Amino acid sequence: MKVLILCTGNSCRSQMAHGFLQSFDExxxxxxxxxxxxxxxxxxxxxxxxxxxxxxxxxxSDSVQKFLNDQWDYVITVCGGANENCPAFFGEVKHRLHIGFDDPSHATGTDEFIWSEFIRVRNEIKERFYKLYEEEIKPQL
Known part of the structure; x- marks a missing residue:
């Protein structure tokens, strides 16, 4: 099972989703x-x-260009920008999904509020990706 998670900057949300999904099943x-x-x-x-x-x-943090010729079971975008600008893949993509999240790196305010946004988004990513794993990915393994 091969899964590619895309975001615009590949520095925050897609990285957290990557970490969670990998932790659910090696x-x-x-x-x-x-x-x-x-x-x-x-x-x-x-x-x-x-x-x-x-x-x-x-x-x-890698460019999507690195992955365009590969085959993927899932390509999942986690931000609107990546969803709108998702390039054409030359390899086979079985499932393309969009599961959007707020960008905590754009939060403004106190340090405590900004940190709380990172925790909120992290927890949302865990919840949504675990549901995807349990309902769609795990049955295919």
Whole structure:
């Protein structure tokens, strides 16, 4: 089972989703990419995931171009920008889904509020991707 998770910058939401999905089942090959990859990870996303025991610090922020010729069971966009700008894949894509989340890196306000947005979005990503895993992916493994 091969899953590609796409976001615009590939620094935050797609990285958290990548970490969760990989943690649910090691049989799933998970990659993440960005339509405009930033080339770096959002450190608050890394910290939010580490807080619950998932280490994404070794992930890389890669351009979606790296993955266009591959075959995928799922290509999942997690932000509106990536959904609207998702390129054509030359390899086979069995399922294309959009599961959107707010971007916590755009939160403004106090440090406490910004951190709470990272935790809120992290928890939403876990919940939605676990549901996808249980209902669609796991039965196919």
């Amino acid at each position: 049989r799933i090959q998970v990659e993440s990419g960005g339509t405009e990859a930033s080339g770096k990870l959002n450190q608050k996303a890394v910290k939010a995931m580490a807080e619950i025991g998932i280490d994404i610090s070794g992930h890389s």
